[in-house]
Amino acid sequence: MVQQLFKPGEIFSVLGQRGSEKEVIQVEVTGIISEDILKFVNTKLAHQEGLEVKVVTFNDWIQPNTALTDKVIDANFFQHRPFMNNAVKELKINLFPLNLVSLSTLGLFSKNLKSVNEVPQNATVTIANDVINNDRGLRLLASNDLIKLKENTKGFGTQRDIAENPKNLRIKELEGVQVVRAINDVDLIVSSAQTFALAGIIPQSMGQETAKDKKYVLALVTLQGRENEPKIQKLNKLLNAPQVRDFINKQYQGRIVPVF
Structure with missing residues (x-):
């Protein structure tokens, strides 16, 4: 044994x-x-x-x-x-x-525009619809002077918090992973480098976040x-x-x- x-x-x-x-x-x-x-x-x-x-x-x-x-x-x-x-x-x-x-x-990307200055009146913009990235996208648009948010905007901002929209941007909201697919159908999108990599695209950004805010x-x-x-x-x-x-x-x- x-x-x-x-x-x-x-x-x-x-x-x-x-x-x-x-x-x-x-x-x-x-x-x-x-x-x-x-x-x-x-x-x-x-x-x-x-x-x-x-x-x-x-x-x-x-x-x-x-x-x-x-x-x-x-x-x-x-x-x-x-x-x-x-x-x-x-x-x-x-x-x-x-x-x-x-x-x-997170950056501003376009198939046809090369800078924020080229964004036309009534341009269509696509951003993510989840609470976090919706706020993040709106703040990026604001930091590039495309919109202005209300001064008392706290927590997570939404389109209701837009105080000024001088170019009359038409902001469309999509599921986060779907935003990048809209790049052929709109003037610009707000998306992340990771999402673009997933789609096999290496875009040129018109403006993006920095690592200052962690x-x-x-x-x-x-x-x-x-x-x-x-x-x-x-x-x-x-x-x-x-x-x-x-x-x-x-x-x-x-x-x-x-x-x-």
Whole structure:
């Protein structure tokens, strides 16, 4: 009779210590840039921590958070703090933000116009319809002097907060991931570099955000209570590695900005 020296779980643990097994972490994304960053980490850095990063993709902005509560994934990498705070309120999910990683700058883009000065009267503009990016888009239009918002606009602004619209812009709202597809049908759109990358387009921006305001920076997010799990902390540390900063700068040349 062969004597059983270890329980199955103990055997796995010993193998892991010897380096023949990797700890798997499943991370959700909704955009190709977040996916590329995670793939870089998995290929170049994760082995240092005995980690394997598996990327799970979703096509909407709701499931990535609900999947955390269902434990389908361990973390997600697609949202900034204002979006997360709104999700906590709307979905009644306790989320925990970890390290800040990158800013996908929001910009004004057009197929035919080369500058804001060329925007004609009665131009059609498309922006995202979700609470966060709707506000963000309106503020970008205002910062480029295309509209003016009411001085007492607090929280998340909407079109009702427009005080002046000198060019009589016709502002259309679409689902965030659909905005980029309207570029052939409108005068200009407000969209992110990540959305354009997903569509396979490298546009010239007429005006964009800067990294000065970090509230829209993407962060690794997990379910509250899981933030100290070793595999989550390992990935959290790797996402702020100098090699990741160099990769982002080289790969995206200012369209995506590392903030660490």
